[in-house]
Structure formats: structure tokens, C-alpha cells
Amino acid sequence: MHIVVTGANGFVGQALVASLREARSLAGQPITRLTALDTAFAGAAPAEFERQLAGSIANPASVATAFEPPVDVVFHLASIPGGTAEHNYELARDVNLGGTTLLLEAARAQALRGGRAPVFVFASTIGIFASPLPAQVDDDTPAGPGMSYGAQKLVGEILVSDFSRRGWVDGRSVRLPGVLARPPARTGQMSAFMSDMIRELGAGRPITLPVRPEASTWASSLPSIVDNLLHAASVPAERLGTRRSFTLPTLHFSFAQLVAAIGAVRGEDVSALATWQPEARIEALFGSFPPIVTPAADAAGFRNDGSLENLVRRATQFG
Structure with a gap:
């Protein structure tokens, strides 16, 4: 082959x-x-x-x-x-x-x-x-x-x-x-902040996020x-x-839920490390996602990560 x-x-x-x-x-x-x-x-x-x-x-x-x-x-x-x-x-x-x-x-x-x-x-x-x-x-x-x-x-x-x-x-x-967590090199991805938040909060470092806590994504x-x-x-x-x-089947979650999952995997609350400074264009593109169902992909055997904590573990390899 x-x-x-x-x-x-x-x-x-x-x-x-x-x-x-x-x-x-x-x-x-x-x-x-x-x-x-x-x-x-x-x-x-x-x-x-x-x-x-x-x-x-x-x-x-x-x-x-x-x-x-x-x-x-x-x-x-x-x-x-x-x-x-x-x-x-x-x-x-x-x-x-x-x-x-x-x-x-x-x-x-x-x-x-x-x-x-x-x-x-x-x-x-x-x-x-x-x-x-x-x-x-x-x-x-x-x-x-x-x-x-x-x-x-x-x-x-x-x-x-x-x-x-x-x-x-x-x-x-x-x-x-969105695919998590991308390396820190700049590649033109406007959604890079999602990878940054997993990497930075996962390491116990502060980060400023361009969305509201309740904004949601996939x-x-x-x-x-x-x-x-x-x-x-x-x-x-x-x-x-x-x-x-x-x-593809994927997980739907708010950024506050992602912060909580990162803390759960790290073993300590990291919510105080996140500063929220919403940018309207970024949130419109990456923070206004509704629930998603994918019956055709599910029937064909495609699968998501199963849980948000599992996503964080697989994306960062810690925990």
C-alpha cells in the first residue's frame, strides 16, 4: 500500500x-x-x-x-x-x-x-x-x-x-x-488561544482570553x-x-467548563489565573457554538474524546 x-x-x-x-x-x-x-x-x-x-x-x-x-x-x-x-x-x-x-x-x-x-x-x-x-x-x-x-x-x-x-x-x-493543543508557534490560526489556555493554565501560568467564560465552542x-x-x-x-x-463528532463546552476541566486534570483550581477580555470578532468566530449532533458520522463509526477531562489529558499528556 x-x-x-x-x-x-x-x-x-x-x-x-x-x-x-x-x-x-x-x-x-x-x-x-x-x-x-x-x-x-x-x-x-x-x-x-x-x-x-x-x-x-x-x-x-x-x-x-x-x-x-x-x-x-x-x-x-x-x-x-x-x-x-x-x-x-x-x-x-x-x-x-x-x-x-x-x-x-x-x-x-x-x-x-x-x-x-x-x-x-x-x-x-x-x-x-x-x-x-x-x-x-x-x-x-x-x-x-x-x-x-x-x-x-x-x-x-x-x-x-x-x-x-x-x-x-x-x-x-x-x-x-478545533484541534487541541497546538504548539505555541504562530501559524495563522485565529483559534490558537484555545491551545494556549490549555498549555498555560495546565502549567499553572496566567493567561488573558479573548472570550467570555460562558462563550461556548467545539x-x-x-x-x-x-x-x-x-x-x-x-x-x-x-x-x-x-x-x-x-x-466529526466533537465536544461542546463553555470556556469556563474548559478551565474547570484543566484544573481537575492538574489537581488544583486554576480559574483565578484566567483573565477574560472578550473580543467581539474572535468570540463570534470561536465562542458562539451551539450543541452539535452528528448521527451520520456516529453511524459510520467516528467518535469524540468522550469527556472534557479526557480531551485535556489527551491534548496535554499530563494528569
């Missing part, structure tokens, strides 16, 4: 590649080649069956090289995220739209040559939903992205569905919620996201039916 991971040097990508490297198999099939594609790499040398390919998904040559030899599974994680996409439209367009199209066209070309139509796992986003959100989000909630990033991801979902309908890929788009731990991506690639197509886009 040949697996390609785009965005392989990113926060989620590194964890996914590490999991595949350790398992050396997916859905019961041995991994003979693992191609990690990103613009640059740092850190440990790859395993003997792993190839690190430095290049952009917006570059046709890089995508063509990634598809040699023929590919069985693509995990498409590479993107220009929210805040950066808003400030650099051309870059986001070229990567989020152009790069996704190039990958799908490479898969189509492979299928038209008589090869396998690859399983194509597309990391989409809850940013495809409109703001303000309805009283509850479910499988029938309409899309209406309020940022270029969400709009570009929604176009990607539509393309994955259409290429699947035509038999060129076996696509599965999964809408990721989030999952990094291990939960990796588990769901692997499940997306492994679940039989017949279990998915005609649906190709899934909102």
Missing part, C-alpha cells in the same frame, strides 16, 4: 505520519511506501519505507512525483488556514483550491489509466457553516462560510463528492473542529482527530452510503 500525506510536517500531519509509521499498516494492509509531502521538513529522518517530498501541492511537478508509484490512499491535510487565508487571498486560492484540484486530477488520471481509484481523505473544517449558527447543528445544517478558508474547503468537499460520484476517487471529507484532542482520520481511510465505502462529507 502506498499512502500520501499532504501537509505532513504540520501539527496534525506530523501526528498522523507518526501513527502510520508506527503501525506500518492501514485497514489490515501493510504500508510499503509512505510519501510525506510538505513545503519543508525538520526533525527525525524518515523510516526506510517513508519518503519526505519537499514541495507544494500547488506545484504540478510535486503532485506528479507524489503519485509515483501509484497511490492507494491520500490524506489531504495541507492548507492555508483561516487568518492567513483572509490576509493572503492569492496564496490561499492557489493552495486550498488549486492544490486540492491538482491532487484530485492526479487521482483521476491514475484511475483513467486503469489503476485504482484512491481513497481520498480530505480534511475539511467546521468553518463551512454560516455564522451565526442555528440553535443546534446537525447533518442537515446548511453551509454558509463566512471566511475564504471555509469557502475554499466547501468547494473542496464538493469536488471530492463529484470525483467520487464519477468513480475517480473513493472520497471521504471530514470536517475538523473541540477535539489531536489523538482523537488522528483516530478519526485513520478511521475515515479504513471504513468500507458501503458503510458510508452516498454521503461523502461528515461533520
Whole structure:
């Protein structure tokens, strides 16, 4: 089995590649080649069956090289995220739209040559939903992205569905919620404060938060996201039916509840360390989330962290 991971040097990508490297198999099939594609790499040398390919998904040559030899599974994680996409439209367009199209066209070309139509796992986003959100989000909630990033991801979902309908890929788009806890490096993620609060409060350090205590959000731990991506690639197509886009099961909670969960895991009350200074735009984007139900994803076998304290433990590895 040949697996390609785009965005392989990113926060989620590194964890996914590490999991595949350790398992050396997916859905019961041995991994003979693992191609990690990103613009640059740092850190440990790859395993003997792993190839690190430095290049952009917006570059046709890089995508063509990634598809040699023929590919069985693509995990498409590479993107220009929210805040950066808003400030650099051309870059986001070229990567989020152009790069996704190039990958799908490479898969189509492979299928038209008589090869396998690859399983194509597309990391989409809850940013495809409109703001303000309805009283509850479910499988029938309409899309209406309020940022270029969400709009570009929604176009990607539509393309994955259409290429699947035509038999060129076996696509599965999964809408990721906030992923915790991201490292402190600035990546353009406007939701980075959520990772910061887990890291800082978890270490007993004060933090100023751009939301009210009662503001609510959705989030999952990094291990939960990796588990769901692997499940997306492994679940039989017949279990998915005609649906190709899934909102992942995630936890819904207030920021005050998250502070309490961090304290419970740390073993002491950390609420006095949090200073609340709401910013209207940040809270509108990341602090006004209603309850969420995901029956289609639940039926397909996707799962959330189970509890907020478990999310904190998995996100920080303390406790």
C-alpha cells in the first residue's frame, strides 16, 4: 500500500505520519511506501519505507512525483488556514483550491489509466457553516462560510463528492473542529488561544482570553482527530452510503467548563489565573457554538474524546 500525506510536517500531519509509521499498516494492509509531502521538513529522518517530498501541492511537478508509484490512499491535510487565508487571498486560492484540484486530477488520471481509484481523505473544517449558527447543528445544517478558508474547503468537499460520484476517487471529507493543543508557534490560526489556555493554565501560568467564560465552542484532542482520520481511510465505502462529507463528532463546552476541566486534570483550581477580555470578532468566530449532533458520522463509526477531562489529558499528556 502506498499512502500520501499532504501537509505532513504540520501539527496534525506530523501526528498522523507518526501513527502510520508506527503501525506500518492501514485497514489490515501493510504500508510499503509512505510519501510525506510538505513545503519543508525538520526533525527525525524518515523510516526506510517513508519518503519526505519537499514541495507544494500547488506545484504540478510535486503532485506528479507524489503519485509515483501509484497511490492507494491520500490524506489531504495541507492548507492555508483561516487568518492567513483572509490576509493572503492569492496564496490561499492557489493552495486550498488549486492544490486540492491538482491532487484530485492526479487521482483521476491514475484511475483513467486503469489503476485504482484512491481513497481520498480530505480534511475539511467546521468553518463551512454560516455564522451565526442555528440553535443546534446537525447533518442537515446548511453551509454558509463566512471566511475564504471555509469557502475554499466547501468547494473542496464538493469536488471530492463529484470525483467520487464519477468513480475517480473513493472520497471521504471530514470536517475538523478545533484541534487541541497546538504548539505555541504562530501559524495563522485565529483559534490558537484555545491551545494556549490549555498549555498555560495546565502549567499553572496566567493567561488573558479573548472570550467570555460562558462563550461556548467545539473541540477535539489531536489523538482523537488522528483516530478519526485513520478511521475515515479504513471504513468500507458501503458503510458510508452516498454521503461523502461528515461533520466529526466533537465536544461542546463553555470556556469556563474548559478551565474547570484543566484544573481537575492538574489537581488544583486554576480559574483565578484566567483573565477574560472578550473580543467581539474572535468570540463570534470561536465562542458562539451551539450543541452539535452528528448521527451520520456516529453511524459510520467516528467518535469524540468522550469527556472534557479526557480531551485535556489527551491534548496535554499530563494528569
